[in-house]
Amino acid sequence: xxxxxxxxxxKETSQDAGGRTLKYFEDLFSMEMPxxxxxxxxxxxxxxxxxxxxxxxxxxxxxxxxxxxxxxAISGK
Amino acid sequence: MPRLDKVAQIPIxxxxxxxxxxxxxxxxxxxEACSSDTMRxxxxxxxxxxxxxxxxxxxxxxxxxxxxASMPAVARNLSLAEEKGLDTCVxxxxxWTFLNEFGHFMNHNEEVKSSVNMMLNMMGKEYKGSGSVYxxxxxxxxxxxxxRENVKRPLKGIKVATHYGCHYLGGGKYxxxxxxxxxxxxxxxxxxxxxxxxxxxxxxxxxxxGFTQVINGKDLSLEHxxxxxxxxxxxxxxxxxxxxxxxxxxxxRIQQQFNFRNDGDYQTPILHIAQLVGMGMGLDVGKLGLAAxxxxxxxxxxVLDRIGR
Amino acid sequence: MLEQVKDWxxxxxxxxxxxxxxxxxxxERCLQCGKCTGQCPAAAVTPGYNPRKxxxxxxxxxxxxxLSSVELWQCFFCSGCYSTCPMDINFPFFIFMLRLAAxxxxxxxxxxKQLEAYAEKDYLxxxxxxxxxxxxxFVVDTIGDIGKIREAAGLPTKRIVxxxxxxxxNMISDLSGMTSFMKKIGGVDLxxxxxxxxxxxxxxxxxxxxxxxxxxxxKTRFYNYGxxxxxxxxx
Amino acid sequence: xxxxxxxxxxxxxxxxxxxKIAQNGGEVIxxxxxxxxxxxxxxxxxxxxxxxxxxxxxxxxxxxVQATPSxxxxxxxxxxxxxxxxxxxxxxxxxxxxxxxENVGAIIVATGFHYMEPTAYTEYSYGRNPNVVxxxxxxxxxxxxxxxxxxxxxxFVHCVGSRDKAxxxxxxxxxxxxxxxxHAIMMKKANAQSKSYVFYIDIRAxxxxxxxxxxxxxxxxxxxxxxxxxxxxxxxEGKLLVRAEDSLMGxxxxxxxxxxxxxxxxxxxxxxxxxxxxxxxxxxxxxxxxDVESNVRPCHSSKPGIFLAGSCTQPMEIASAVAMxxxxxxxxxxxxx
Numbered sequence: 001x002x003x004x005x006x007x008x009x010x011k012e013t014s015q016d017a018g019g020r021t022l023k024y025f026e027d028l029f030s031m032e033m034p035x036x037x038x039x040x041x042x043x044x045x046x047x048x049x050x051x052x053x054x055x056x057x058x059x060x061x062x063x064x065x066x067x068x069x070x071x072x073a074i075s076g077k
Numbered sequence: 078m079p080r081l082d083k084v085a086q087i088p089i090x091x092x093x094x095x096x097x098x099x100x101x102x103x104x105x106x107x108x109e110a111c112s113s114d115t116m117r118x119x120x121x122x123x124x125x126x127x128x129x130x131x132x133x134x135x136x137x138x139x140x141x142x143x144x145x146a147s148m149p150a151v152a153r154n155l156s157l158a159e160e161k162g163l164d165t166c167v168x169x170x171x172x173w174t175f176l177n178e179f180g181h182f183m184n185h186n187e188e189v190k191s192s193v194n195m196m197l198n199m200m201g202k203e204y205k206g207s208g209s210v211y212x213x214x215x216x217x218x219x220x221x222x223x224x225r226e227n228v229k230r231p232l233k234g235i236k237v238a239t240h241y242g243c244h245y246l247g248g249g250k251y252x253x254x255x256x257x258x259x260x261x262x263x264x265x266x267x268x269x270x271x272x273x274x275x276x277x278x279x280x281x282x283x284x285x286x287g288f289t290q291v292i293n294g295k296d297l298s299l300e301h302x303x304x305x306x307x308x309x310x311x312x313x314x315x316x317x318x319x320x321x322x323x324x325x326x327x328x329x330r331i332q333q334q335f336n337f338r339n340d341g342d343y344q345t346p347i348l349h350i351a352q353l354v355g356m357g358m359g360l361d362v363g364k365l366g367l368a369a370x371x372x373x374x375x376x377x378x379x380v381l382d383r384i385g386r
Numbered sequence: 387m388l389e390q391v392k393d394w395x396x397x398x399x400x401x402x403x404x405x406x407x408x409x410x411x412x413x414e415r416c417l418q419c420g421k422c423t424g425q426c427p428a429a430a431v432t433p434g435y436n437p438r439k440x441x442x443x444x445x446x447x448x449x450x451x452x453l454s455s456v457e458l459w460q461c462f463f464c465s466g467c468y469s470t471c472p473m474d475i476n477f478p479f480f481i482f483m484l485r486l487a488a489x490x491x492x493x494x495x496x497x498x499k500q501l502e503a504y505a506e507k508d509y510l511x512x513x514x515x516x517x518x519x520x521x522x523x524f525v526v527d528t529i530g531d532i533g534k535i536r537e538a539a540g541l542p543t544k545r546i547v548x549x550x551x552x553x554x555x556n557m558i559s560d561l562s563g564m565t566s567f568m569k570k571i572g573g574v575d576l577x578x579x580x581x582x583x584x585x586x587x588x589x590x591x592x593x594x595x596x597x598x599x600x601x602x603x604x605k606t607r608f609y610n611y612g613x614x615x616x617x618x619x620x621x
Numbered sequence: 622x623x624x625x626x627x628x629x630x631x632x633x634x635x636x637x638x639x640x641k642i643a644q645n646g647g648e649v650i651x652x653x654x655x656x657x658x659x660x661x662x663x664x665x666x667x668x669x670x671x672x673x674x675x676x677x678x679x680x681x682x683x684x685x686v687q688a689t690p691s692x693x694x695x696x697x698x699x700x701x702x703x704x705x706x707x708x709x710x711x712x713x714x715x716x717x718x719x720x721x722x723e724n725v726g727a728i729i730v731a732t733g734f735h736y737m738e739p740t741a742y743t744e745y746s747y748g749r750n751p752n753v754v755x756x757x758x759x760x761x762x763x764x765x766x767x768x769x770x771x772x773x774x775x776x777f778v779h780c781v782g783s784r785d786k787a788x789x790x791x792x793x794x795x796x797x798x799x800x801x802x803x804h805a806i807m808m809k810k811a812n813a814q815s816k817s818y819v820f821y822i823d824i825r826a827x828x829x830x831x832x833x834x835x836x837x838x839x840x841x842x843x844x845x846x847x848x849x850x851x852x853x854x855x856x857x858e859g860k861l862l863v864r865a866e867d868s869l870m871g872x873x874x875x876x877x878x879x880x881x882x883x884x885x886x887x888x889x890x891x892x893x894x895x896x897x898x899x900x901x902x903x904x905x906x907x908x909x910x911x912d913v914e915s916n917v918r919p920c921h922s923s924k925p926g927i928f929l930a931g932s933c934t935q936p937m938e939i940a941s942a943v944a945m946x947x948x949x950x951x952x953x954x955x956x957x958x
Contacts, residue, residue, distance in 0.1 A: 005454040005608045006389070014449040018395030021449065021487040022402060028143055028486075029407045031192055044560025045199065051553040058201035065198060099516040102545040103532065110539035128551035130513035136564075138463055139501035140485045140494075141571065144409065146562035150555055174465075186408065196561055200554050247465030248478070250787075257469035258853065259743035278857040283427040287462030290428075293497045294460060300431040301462070326516075333524060363538035369529050417784060417850075419822045420866035424852025424873055425744075433872045470744060470852055472785035612871060 035073040081262060084254045087211060087219045092122035094158035094208075096176070098169040099131050100322035101349070107366020108322055111355035112168050112213055118358055119223045121216070123166075126157050132167075134175035139289045144179075148189065149196045151179040152204035156197060165210045168351055170244040170321035173212045177252060180210060212245055214320045214350050215254050218262045224269050229359030230384055231271025237353070238275050238314035239263040240305075240328070242321040243283050263318060263350060270357030272316075279308035284324040291327060302331045306343050315380050320350045332372035346373030346380070362386050395447035409483055415473040416441045422467035422477060428460050434612045435460040437467050437477050444480065453488040455610035459497050492605045495571060502571045505564075510556055513547030622708045623726040624648055626953045629700055629896075632660020633939055634931025635731035636682050637946030638953070643691045645954055650723060651686065652698040652714060658683045660733045661932075662939060664757060666764050669803040669938075670826075670834035703728070703900050707926030708956060726957035727926050729949045730910060732896065734932040737782040737789065737886040744853040745778065745883055752861055753854060753881045755781075756797070759804055768811045773879040775808050776863045777801045777819040778851045782886030784822065789886050790907055795936040797884035798825050802838040804882060809842040817844045818876055820851045820865050828938070847874065854881055887936040902927055910934050920949040928952050 009017070049056050093116065101108035113123040133150035136142045155176060158165045167173045183190045184206040197203055217224060246257040255262050258281060264274045285302030287294070306328070309317055319325045325347050332343035348356070352365050367377050403410055422437045423429045429436055435457045443452050452458060458481065467477040488494050509515045518533075520526045529535065533543040559565045626642055628635045631653030639649045657663070663683075665675040686692050695716055702713040710725050736757045739747045747753045754762065762768055769775070779797055782789030798821065805817040819838075824846070826835045838844045849866040856862075863876040889908030890896075897904045903911040903923040910929050913921045920928045928949040931942035 005450055005610055008454060008605065008608070009450050012450070013390075013393035014395040014398070014447055014451075015393065017453060017491060018398040018401075018447060018449040021453070021490060022398070022405065024487065024490040025402065025483075026405050028145060029405060031188055040563070040566075041561045044557050044565070047560060048200070048553055048557035051556075052549060055200065055550065055553055059199055061201060062199045065195075097545065099514045103514060103516050103518040106532065106536040106539045106541050109545075110541055114540075127546065127548040128554070130547050130551050130555050131509055131515040133509070133555075135515045136501075136505040136509050138482060139504065140482070140489065140498050141502050141505040141568060142559070142564045143486060143562070143567070144407065144482075146559060146564035146567075149558045149562060153554060153558065182408065189407065196558060199561075200557065202554075243462075243464035243466060247469035250465075250469050250474075256743050259746075259749070276856075278855050278862070281853075283462055283464040283466065285427070285462075287428065287464065289497075289501055290460070290462050292500055297428060297431050297460065297462075301427050304430070330522070330525065333522075333528075337524060364540060366535050366539040368535045368538065369532060371525055371528055374528070415786070417822060418868065419780070419784075419850035420848070420868035421850040421852045423866035423868070423871075424849060424864050426873065429866070429873045436866075436871050438866065438868060439871060472787050472789075472850070474787050 033069060033073055038070065038073050081218070081255055084215065084219050084262075087215060087254075088164070089219065090121060090164060092124050092163060093166040093211075093216075094161060094163040095123040095125050096132070096154070096158075096165050096167040096172055096210075097125065097129060098167070098172055098322050099135075100326050101168055104326055105322055105349065105366060105369050107352050107355075107364065107369060108168055108325070108349040110364045110366060111349070111360060112166075112351040114360055114364060115351060115355050115358055116166070116213075116216070118227055119220045121220075124161060124163060129154055129157055132169075132172040132175045134171045135288070137175070148179055148183060149193045151176055152183060152193045152197055153200075153202060155180055155208060155210070156202045156204045158208045159205055160202075164208050166213055166216055167210060168213045168322065168349065170212070170242045171323055173210060174244040174248040176210045177249065180206065212320065214245070214263060214266070217266050217350065217354055218254065221266060221269055224266065224354060224358070228270055228357045230357060232267075232353075232357055232384055233271050235272045235316060235380055235384065236275045236314045237267045237272040237316045237318055238277055238309060238312055239267070239280065240284065240317055240319045240324060241281065242319060242324045245320065263320065266350065266354065267318065270354060272353070272357075275312045275314045277308050277312035277314075279305050282308070284319075284327045285331070286323055286327040299331060299334070302327060303335065303341070306332060306335070306341070306345070309345055310341075310343060314345065315376065316353065317345050317347050318350055318353050319347055322349060325349055329371050336372075344373045344376055346370060346377040356384070389448075393450075395449050398447040398449055399444055406483060409479045412473055412475045413441055413444060413480065416445065416475060417473060418442060419472065421470050421472060425466050425470055426462075427464055427466065428462045432460055434609055436611055437461075439611050440484070441475065441477070441480070444484075451610045452484060453491045454493055454605070454608055456607045457609070457611045458484055458488055459494050459607070493607050498571050502568055506568055506572070510559055511552070513552045513555060514545065518544070622957075623710070623724045624957050625650060625723070625725045626727045626729060626957055627710070627712055627723065627725040628652070628729045628731060630654075630660065630731035630733055630931070630933070631658035631694070631696070632731060632733040632931060632942070633662045633679065633682065634733070634942040634946040634949075635660070635729070636686050637943045638729050638731060638930055638950040639686055639692050640682075640689070641947050641950035642954055643689045645950075647691070647954055647957055649692045650695060650714075650725065651692055652695045652700065654697065654699050656696050658686065658694065658696070661736075664760060666760055667803060667807060669799050670828075670830040672803070672806070700896070700899060710926065727928065727953040728900065729928045729930055729953055730896070730900065730902070730922065730933060731930040731946065731949075732890045732893065732933040734887040734936065735890050737888045739781050739883050739885045741788040742781055742883070745781065745851065745881065746854045746856060746861070747883060750854075750856055750861065752879060753883065755883050755885045756800060756804060757885070759882045763804075763807050763811065766811075768808060769815070769880050770812055772814050773812065774816045774818065774876060775805075775880045775882065776851070776861075776876055776878040777805055777817065777882045777884065779819065779821045779884050780850060781883040782888070790888065792907065792936070793825060794884075794887040795825065796887070796938050799831055799834065799938070801882070801884045802826075802835045802844070805838050805844040806842050809844070817842075818878075819844055819846050820849055820863075821846060822848070822850055828940075849874075887932065890933055893933065900924065900927055920945055920952060926956055
């Protein structure tokens with residue numbers, strides 16, 4: 001077992017670790033709404049919709065706003 | 078920098094949205110009861126909402142949630158006050174910094190705000206960024222003349238020490254009403270309520286909770302709390318006043334743990350500033366919720382005997 | 387092993403700053419004056435922890451050392467460093483962001499695992515992070531039923547967040563990826579087979595972790611900034 | 622064209638400029654807003670890096686000026702207005718006997734600097750505890766023989782107000798390192814039992830003899846130098862607890878001290894912006910007077926005919942102020958003759 005961090009990382013340099021970290025933050029703070037991300041949101045929305053009557057109504061009110069976003073995500077523009 | 082004059086800019090509204098704190102509600106209900114009642118006596122009608130949740134600060138700084146997840150939660154809570162057209166009043170340092178800091182952040186970052194609002198729109202809400210967040214200690218300081226008029230049960234001869242906590246003064250370096258290193262507004266409120274202020278060395282030290290450190294690194298946390306409590310014990314106040322329920326919980330409960338381990342004998346009752354002001358204003362003893370306090374219960378009774386129940 | 391400067395990610399901070407949503411700022415101004423460490427409550431009890439060194443390593447780009455360190459997880463989040471910093475570096479935000487980065491690298495999950503229950507069982511279920519449950523028997527004996535105290539104070543017996551409120555934060559959690567992140571944390575296996583007792587072993591066998599989540603192996607962290615004084619083995 | 626030169630400020634830079642002009646046959650009006658000449662130099666006990674008797678040195682120079690007939694000295698005097706251009710300025714001086722108008726050919730601004738009052742540094746308990754003093758107050762204590770006696774620890778804190786964006790100034794005040802070393806030596810000389818600790822970030826001792834001077838504080842007077850900016854000064858049972866990090870070792874340390882001396886920053890003289898508006902010259906972002914070119918024309922202000930000398934342009938040690946006084950004198954002579 002490695003007893004210091006240099007050994008634990010082996011041949012990997014800080015540039016590799018830094019690159020991964022930056023990639024992670026880029027994804028985390030991305031404001032874009034690609035289809036994959038939108039699909040990930042779907043289960044949560046369904047759960048919210050089914051939880052009570054008024055939540056369903058509120059979510060339906062949002063639908064007109066939602067449709068262009070879905071279109072945009074699908075067309076990828 | 079002494080900048081207590083900044084307090085004059087705080088408006089005195091007819092009513093305010095009282096933001097309930099998790100620790101205050103579930104561990105020290107006296108804080109919740111006193112904050113509402115004292116504000117009502119001071120002429121501000123407290124407005125509450127069942128929809129209000131935890132500020133989300135704990136889960137965020139415990140790294141369970143990324144900032145992208147906590148931002149909408151903050152916006153949601155703030156929008157509850159905005160719907161009613163009110164400013165928010167909080168009793169907890171953590172809530173104050175978290176709501177304030179992330180609120181400011183969204184106000185200055187349109188892109189983030191719109192993406193947060195998209196999520197809020199789904200549930201029929203919107204965050205505009207129109208309301209402000211004030212700590213209850215700020216409001217007390219703003220209303221100090223009203224407090225002076227309403228003192229019914231002066232804390233005559235009661236020695237009070239203060240603990241400001243970190244997240245109000247430290248985190249709000251430029252937004253808090255007082256200097257981060259040598260604050261004095263709590264002292265003033267105590268003197269108005271008739272108490273006697275005792276200084277001690279470790280006043281500006283952290284209570285030791287360390288947000289999550291009390292769970293993850295309990296040794297570190299306790300070691301630091303011990304430093305704090307030792308210094309308090311030296312000054313031997315009747316009451317230690319805090320302005321954050323989380324500090325309240327740490328300082329109150331850890332005393333008992335030290336006593337249990339025979340690691341010193343600490344018997345200092347901790348009171349939140351809302352409870353202290355409520356005590357001075359002559360609120361019913363039941364309202365103070367002193368039964369929920371763990372340490373220094375005998376001493377609290379003694380204090381009540383001296384000032385009258 | 388000798389540290390190789392050519393391994394450092396020299397412009398990590400410069401590249402990180404623009405994408406960090408404004409959470410990491412001003413670190414380039416650091417004077418290395420040590421005022422932060424001088425007042426730090428965590429440094430006072432564990433001198434191995436040192437905000438100044440963490441900032442220095444960040445600017446140098448020695449990412450490996452920061453992310454794999456135990457010290458990164460010793461911050462108290464008291465903001466004292468920010469309040470005294472002559473250059474206005476808001477260091478708690480750095481810690482917060484660096485911890486996220488460390489988790490991405492596979493470090494520190496065991497710490498977060500202990501906190502995850504608060505989010506899952508209290509925050510997302512009741513809307514209140516700190517519940518009224520008491521673990522300490524002494525406290526239970528002393529104060530009795532918190533509901534009665536609430537009633538005496540003129541409050542409802544239990545503070546309840548409305549169903550709607552809880553549903554809303556749950557949706558926020560689902561939509562922003564917090565729920566899936568928590569599932570990932572839930573997948574961390576804290577049991578160590580060499581020290582595991584019978585009860586744990588039984589639980590391990592009867593309750594297998596959900597296969598969908600998969601296990602995350604947390605990596606061992608190191609005291610990268612010096613052993614704490616007093617020879618503690620664990621902090 | 623007027624042959625006279627007006628010198629604003631009777632510190633060491635102004636005195637030197639007046640002497641040099643008079644020596645070369647010029648006429649000078651030397652104004653000082655306080656009652657006596659000497660400026661900040663006269664407030665010191667010792668000079669540095671060579672420990673000279675500051676009071677004797679400055680009074681010698683002041684006497685020379687007072688003895689020169691072509692130098693008219695106006696104490697308690699301020700400049701109220703200034704019109705005209707190079708070679709022909711009309712200035713209005715408000716003296717203690719009412720205002721008077723003067724026609725001068727050139728003006729030398731030598732208003733000196735001001736020691737910052739570290740009231741913003743509440744973490745250092747300044748203004749709350751009488752044992753936390755600024756270096757200027759320390760000089761006064763030393764002059765009046767009020768330095769603590771017996772087995773005491775004295776802590777010197779560098780960079781109070783300098784190199785601090787949040788509460789002070791971003792620039793380095795240049796001389797604090799040297800005068801703190803001087804104070805530590807003075808302390809040791811006054812009280813051999815005392816122990817001195819200097820908390821520094823970087824030691825900036827540029828120039829002939831400075832490095833040796835600071836080394837002598839460490840080597841001969843056994844002053845302990847600890848790298849790290851002091852975080853806070855707490856009061857505890859009559860003592861002061863100084864918390865800082867020993868950043869070379871990476872450990873937080875605490876010093877139980879009896880006296881804490883804050884090396885407060887040199888800031889622009891009070892009212893420098895108003896003065897600049899009256900004269901029609903530029904100041905920099907900190908309020909120091911701005912030169913047109915800092916390398917080859919350090920004493921030219923943004924207006925022709927008005928010259929700058931001494932520490933009203935930037936933090937500066939005595940030798941540089943004297944040199945700059947001489948330079949501005951020759952520039953003024955070039956205009957008036």
